[in-house]
Amino acid sequence: MGETREILAPTTGLNGGVRSASKHDSGPKHVTGEAVYIDDIVEPYGTLHLAPGAATIAHGRITRLDLSKVRSAPGVVCVLTADDIPGANDVSPAHTHDEPVLPDGIVQFYGQPVFCVAAETREQARAATKLAEIEYEELPAILSIDDAMAQKSYVAEPHVMKRGDSASALASAPHRHAARMVIGGQDHFYLEGHISFAIPQEDGDVFIHCSTQHPSEVQHNIANVLGRPANAVTVEVRRMGGGFGGKETQSMQWAALAAIVAVKTGRPAKMRLDRDDDMIMTGKRHDFVIDYDIGFDDDGRICGADIQFAANCGFSADLSSAIADRAMFHTDNAYYLGDVEIRSYRCKTNLVSNTAFRGFGGPQGMVAIERIIDEIALTLGLDPLDVRIANYYGGEGRNITPYYMTVEDSVLPELTRDLLKSSDYRARRAEIEAFNAQSPVIKRGIAITPVKFGISFTTTFLNQAGALVHVYQDGSVHLNHGGTEMGQGLFIKVAQVVAEEFQIDLDNIKITATNTGKVPNTSATAASSGADMNGMAARNAARTIKERLVAFASNHYGVDATAIHFLPGRVRVGDKADISFAELVKMAYLGRVSLSATGYYATPKIHYDRETASGRPFYYFAYGMACSEVMIDTLTGENRVTRVDILHDVGQSLNPAIDRGQVEGGFIQGMGWLTTEELWWDDSGRIRTHAPSTYKIPACSDRPDDFRLELWSSGRNVEKTIHRSKAVGEPPLMLAISVHRAIAHAVASVAGHKIVPALDTPATPEAVLKAVARLAATSAVAVANSASATGTAGNDKVPAASGAGMVGVGAPQAGV
Missing domain, CATH: 3.30.365.10 (Aldehyde oxidase/xanthine dehydrogenase, molybdopterin binding domain)
Structure with a gap:
């Protein structure tokens, strides 16, 4: 199929191939205000605006819910409670069935949405939420990690990762140090808050513009909430104003409410949280309490380690198990821990459910070991950098992680x-x-x-991606894949990969919105794997088309396929022709060659057995x-x-x-x-x-x-x-x-x-x-x-x- 070399330097003469410092595709639009976010989409006539009504206690049973004044408020069209959900009242991403769209009798954190108002204007909807009359029977609330640990309140079973004999290593260590570290959480504070805009379609279907990192999961969850198959829901995302993990799972509740209203009323429905509601009602980076006992020698080398994590997960599981696991995976950071035991507790509290955040638990594990290294150095009177170097992963015998992966x-x-x-x-x-x-x-x-930092989803099946590439008769290219753009530049990188493959200018590639109707069953844009996976999937799609073009040109001109080379802006067909990419594409179309292809990629080598806490998760x-x-x-x-x-x-x-x-x-x-x-x-x-x-x-x-x-x-x-x-x-x-x-x-x-x-x-x-x-x-x-x-x-x-x-x-x- 021509040249398939690895490109290790910019290709001369190609405008925007890989390795070039091409500007972000939406950069000029960002700075001029022309970039279209969901709240900028022109609202069709009759669009309804939604606002959530929130609980005012941390934990309790609803004994009286009187929404009569809410329903009769100016502009109100409908009010949703748990009774109005047509399918499953569940948006839990891990299928733990512990996160309702709206609570059915029990509230579990202060600020939890209890009902939802749909009105003609956002101001009318927000004003109406204040008219609700709700009475509660308050129940005991767990508000801290220490309380959760004392009551053994967990969203998932504790997990242990162990290698060697930490107890013996600690007992025989020349020096020993034990302490506790408290690590605070973090709000995502994306510039664009959570927003979903649902537009009803024929046959009870719905099309949703959603600010989410995981369109496929939103699609499947909303279908479940509506009691419909996944093909009845289409989710589209052109861009987000930041995500950082906060829009991996927690977009689903707001999309669900918008979808229910759209289907129920037959009118477009928009749910846009303001900053206060967003920070009150959506999850954050997990706060941790870490207790550790470390043994080390005179050079500061760690001989044994016993480390206990307790993560504040909030009221539901969300992605906490995977996040807590990744904290365990990154307890070592850069350092060899030969004899180590790591225990992790996933604490259930009556606070908002914490969720993915850039690093996904890794930062919490790493900040702890870095403090430990500093404390060893201070104890011994050494420069902390020298202690770090002494503990680096090395050659054979010092290159196995606590989860038995070899650092190569x-x-x-x-x-x-x-x-x-x-x-x-x-x-x-x-x-x-x-x-x-x-x-x-x-x-x-x-x-x-x-x-x-380990790269891959630690849940193995998520390490897959798909793409769709069309080449039109004039040589222009339409690119679509399952990754989402939240400002990080994923779209431009993937477009550069396709430009490199076809050897065409970047300007000839149209970057299009992520859409579940084009590329299905995709994984979240998360785990730092967006370019790795979607770039490969898009390259594979482009190569399929390229192979067809090569085969056509070989047959048409009577030359061997190896004599056909894609060069910047043109295609050389042996000594028979030197034509533009667009000319070859037009000829192939007239020759009835398919110019559209899907691409797929699954990350190789990775596997992990959670029962034994061993494998190659990265x-x-x-x-x-x-x-x-x-x-x-x-x-x-x-x-x-x-x-x-x-x-x-x-x-x-x-x-x-x-x-x-x-x-x-x-x-x-x-x-x-x-x-x-x-x-x-x-x-x-x-x-x-x-x-x-x-x-x-x-x-x-x-x-x-x-x-x-x-x-x-x-x-x-x-x-x-x-x-x-x-x-x-x-x-x-x-x-x-x-x-x-x-x-x-x-x-x-x-x-x-x-x-x-x-x-x-x-x-x-x-x-x-x-x-x-x-x-x-x-x-x-x-x-x-x-x-x-x-x-x-x-x-x-x-x-x-x-x-x-x-x-x-x-x-x-x-x-x-």
Whole structure:
């Protein structure tokens, strides 16, 4: 079929093939406001607007639900309760049947939608929800991980991952350290909130514009809710204003309500949550409590580890089992854990059900092990980077993960070498230590942390993708696949793959909306696998058409197929012809050659046995490293990132411009999770951080003044991914762990790096100030009686601050 070589460099003369820094296909539309999102679609006459009515307790039985005033309110057309759902009252993504569209008698979190109003205008619908009269019999509510653990309240069974004999290894370790870490959650804060626009069709069918990362699952769930087959529901997504995992499963409830109203009334129906309702009613990144006991030798090498995760899942399972599993998978991050036991508890609480978020549990596992590494280093008086290097995965005997997967592709030694050189880490750390010794109030910190992140869905069957490619008579191309565009640049990358295959300019390819009627049964755009899978599926579709064109040209011109080459903008047919792609396509059409093809791809090699917690859940690993420098004010707890150096491996980049944007954005989002984005619920279970006024995402002014980013020039995927590229969606977020560890380094300087600082996440100014205060108080006690103030298990040389791991414990000390 002509040339099928691997492309490792941009193709000369091709406008927009792989490796070119082509602009985002919607970029100009984004900045000019011309990009059409769901709320921009012109509403047909008679469109109804929906608003949810919410519960005002965390847990209870509805004893009276009087909606008569709601139904008679101006503009109201219909009101939905659980009784109005024609099919199954269930939108649980994991088929656990624990997440109703609307509750049937029992409410399970403060803010849970109890009913839904459809009115002529959004304002009328929202006003009508306030007229409901609801009475409850309140039931005991579980509002914390500790309460859930005490009551053994879980959404799924606990899970254990074990390798070697951790108990014996801990008992014989020269040093031992035990502590607790509390990791806060994070709101997705996408620019476009949840929205679905349902348009009724013939025969009770429905067409839904939905802001979702998983159109196929929305399709199947809405069909189930309507009591119809999947072919009665079509879901389309042209673009989302951000997703980050929050629109992988939690779009379904809002799409279901819009679909029910559309079918029930025969009128278009739109459900658009405002920011407050979105933050109150939809799930977030899971908060965790992690308890660990670590044994290590004099060089800081980990000898044994016992680690326990407890994740706050909220009231339903959602994707919590897979998320908690991935936290376990990433407990090691870059480090070999020979004798280790990891236990995971999936806690059921009376809070909104938490869900997927960029990294999908991986960040929580990785931030814990990075804190552990720092605490080992502090205990031994070593540079944390040297302890990290000592624990890196290595050759045979030190290359097996806790889940028995062999690490075959590590590039961390090379990345470390290159980043050490470019960041000048050693000299800067020495200069910072000298600065801190002379500065009583302002303290600086620096840290380098690595990233090793597994790429693939850990649920094996999800690792599949489909695509559809049409070539029209004039040589223009229509491209469709199951991936969704949420601003990350997936569509342009896949289009570049097709342009490369046909050797045509990118402008000749029409990128079209994801539609379940075109490519069925697709997986979510998640797990950083969008380009890997959809790029391969689209390439396979294009190659099918290309093979047909080659066969036609071979027969038509009487030349061998091997003499036919697709070159930039033209096709060379041996010594017989040199014609444009469009000319060949026209000839093939007249010769009755099919110019349309589907493509399919299933990720190879992966398998995982959950019962034995062993296998190969990932096709490969993505790697990166970041060096972050910070400054804190010990009188206020304020902190600022002053410089960041990032070296990230994207393999052979499909689009360097898009990949750089993903690395930069992921880092900043991770920095927000670890420093400013604090979620807070009151004692009634009501979230109080539900708007930009109370929830702080990073602003432009929070970006480091000195931000140095390089895509690793030596990168190349050892696996046969699309053009040897690597995933770039999630891994960069974990680069921001270096910021948290740099803040901890600055805090530790208050006590001369003699005491382990108890700094959890997020490291808000309040948390930093309290950590400084605890450190100062503990240091004073340690000076008086060091023998009685170790506060750690075993024979640590360095005491831990009192209240370790408990954000909010203690009050600032005078003079700190």
